[in-house]
Amino acid sequence: MEVDGVKRVGDLLTRLKILPGTVLVIRGDRLLTEDAAIAIGDEIELRSVVSGG
Amino acid sequence: MADDDTGDQTAARIGAAVKCTRCAEPAEVKLRAHNSAFCRDCFVFFFQRRVERAISHERMFSHDERILVAVSGGKDSLALWDALVLQGYDTIGFHLALGIGGYSLRSREKTEKFARDRGLRLEVHALTEDGLAVPDVIASTRRPACSACGTMKRHHFDRAALEFGCAALATGHNLDDEAARLFGNVLHWQTEYLARQRPVMQPRHPKFVRKVKPLYLTGEFESATYAFMRGIDYVVEECPNAAGATQLAYKAVLDDLENRFPGTKLAFVREFTERASAAFALPEDHETTARSCDECGMPSFGALCSFCSLRAEVERRQADRAGRAGAPAAPA
Numbered sequence: 001m002e003v004d005g006v007k008r009v010g011d012l013l014t015r016l017k018i019l020p021g022t023v024l025v026i027r028g029d030r031l032l033t034e035d036a037a038i039a040i041g042d043e044i045e046l047r048s049v050v051s052g053g
Numbered sequence: 054m055a056d057d058d059t060g061d062q063t064a065a066r067i068g069a070a071v072k073c074t075r076c077a078e079p080a081e082v083k084l085r086a087h088n089s090a091f092c093r094d095c096f097v098f099f100f101q102r103r104v105e106r107a108i109s110h111e112r113m114f115s116h117d118e119r120i121l122v123a124v125s126g127g128k129d130s131l132a133l134w135d136a137l138v139l140q141g142y143d144t145i146g147f148h149l150a151l152g153i154g155g156y157s158l159r160s161r162e163k164t165e166k167f168a169r170d171r172g173l174r175l176e177v178h179a180l181t182e183d184g185l186a187v188p189d190v191i192a193s194t195r196r197p198a199c200s201a202c203g204t205m206k207r208h209h210f211d212r213a214a215l216e217f218g219c220a221a222l223a224t225g226h227n228l229d230d231e232a233a234r235l236f237g238n239v240l241h242w243q244t245e246y247l248a249r250q251r252p253v254m255q256p257r258h259p260k261f262v263r264k265v266k267p268l269y270l271t272g273e274f275e276s277a278t279y280a281f282m283r284g285i286d287y288v289v290e291e292c293p294n295a296a297g298a299t300q301l302a303y304k305a306v307l308d309d310l311e312n313r314f315p316g317t318k319l320a321f322v323r324e325f326t327e328r329a330s331a332a333f334a335l336p337e338d339h340e341t342t343a344r345s346c347d348e349c350g351m352p353s354f355g356a357l358c359s360f361c362s363l364r365a366e367v368e369r370r371q372a373d374r375a376g377r378a379g380a381p382a383a384p385a
Contacts, residue, residue: 008070019312021085021274024281031281033083033090035070049277050229050304051127051291 010034012044023048075099082278085315093282100279104136104267111252113265118220119143121262123210124167124175126160126288128280129225131167133268135283137223138173144223147213149206150179152186153293160288167285176217178209185364187294193370194363198294201363208360212351214262221263229273231266232318233303235325247333252326258343258352270323 006012009025009032025032026045038044071080073092080090091099107113114120122137124130124146137144148164151157161177168175180186190201214222231250238246252269256262268276280287295301310317345351346358348365357365 019308021272021311022308024274024277026281031081031278033071033080035083037070047277047281047289048291049128049273050301050308051129051273051295 004040007037008034009036009038009044012038016046018046022050081282084275086272086311086319088315096278097282100132100271100275101136101139103271103275104133105140107252107267107270108265111265113223113253113267114142114221114263116141116143119145119218121210121214121217121219121222122146123206123222123224124148124164125225126162126164126167127225128285128287128289129227129268129273129276131164131225131285131287132276132279132283133223133225134167134173135171135285136279137267138171144173145217145219146173146175147210147217148175148177149209150177150181151202151205152179152181153188156288156290156293159290163286163288167287176213178213180205183364185367190363190367191294193367193374196363199298202294204359204363208349208351208358211261212349215260215351219262221265223265223267225268225276226266227268227273227276228270228318228322229304229307230300231269231322232307233300235322236303236307237299244333245335247330248335250325251330260345260350260352269326270319272318 003012003015006015010020013020013023013025013034020034024045024047025036026047027038027042032038032044071083071090072078073080073095074089075095075098076092078092078095081093082096083090089099120137120142122130122134122144124134126148134144134146146164146168148161150161165175165177167173185205187198187202187205190196190205191198194201210222210224213219235247235250237243238250252266254264256264279285307318307321344353344355346353346361347356348361349358351358351360353359353361355362
């Protein structure tokens with residue numbers, strides 16, 4: 001999925017309607033906080049942390 | 054951080070805007086409930102210290118005791134096992150292979166790899182060996198998947214803890230699990246369940262061991278973060294039977310509250326444990342599993358324990374079905 005026009009992780013999560021704390025935001029081998037800057041061309045993995053049954 | 058970078062230059066390079074609360078290096082994780090942010094090294098320290106504090110505060114177990122760690126292959130149980138090993142506890146991992154198709158195969162594979170890479174003792178029992186793979190049990194009995202699965206897990210965890218001489222059984226139930234369970238129990242005022250919702254359950258029979266939840270105040274975001282930072286390769290996918298589970302609906306409500314009011318889940322579970330749970334304690338003479346199961350010898354309420362009753366039900370229904378399939382057709 002491609003998302004344009006977001007400058008920070010928090011904006012990305014808001015755009016995708018994902019609550020912070022329910023996903024790990026991964027770029028390369030690092031995690032990103034909500035305040036972290038992201039740029040055009042960044043590949044970011046959003047990995048759900050929610051489990052249950 | 055690169056040798057010739059300042060902390061600010063490193064922060065700019067990796068796009069981090071927040072600094073670690075402990076060491077002021079660029080933070081990799083922010084925990085609003087704790088009003089803190091951490092770099093990788095400090096988060097690993099923070100996580101392990103929280104686990105250790107839960108163990109000592111609730112007197113879960115000591116370094117002189119052997120602990121059976123129930124490991125599913127998911128983030129929580131593997132993170133817990135990793136933290137216990139690093140803290141020098143004597144552990145044995147126990148994995149119950151549930152027989153739920155590719156999900157169970159991948160879960161077992163990741164658990165075995167985790168143990169093999171670290172030279173840890175892992176015991177595995179496959180439900181398929183008993184003819185009780187979860188899908189077969191569900192098809193035979195029409196019981197809810199999580200109910201049947203829970204019955205089989207409890208039996209095998211209890212049996213394994215006894216067989217391997219463990220003083221306690223540790224599971225990876227985390228703060229989110231406990232908050233969702235507490236929420237459900239309160240919504241329906243399940244007072245007997247509230248009585249049993251504790252980070253430590255003392256055994257009520259000589260063949261049972263203490264059951265403990267060292268992650269009961271550690272959120273699943275934190276255990277996922279720890280697993281990622283420690284390079285633990287865990288099963289990310291969800292159990293296919295969990296889709297639509299009530300607990301997930303409760304978690305969604307609590308996640309929304311947590312987002313508005315950080316720290317809600319932590320206060321909910323911690324304050325219940327410290328201030329309210331005693332009000333629901335069961336009387337000493339409450340019905341206990343005083344008998345032994347005629348089949349397996351484990352504690353039971355009746356002639357058969359829950360697990361052996363389930364197995365008998367599966368066998369009976371499978372025999373009925375086989376009988377119907379082999380019966381001669383009725384005359385026209």
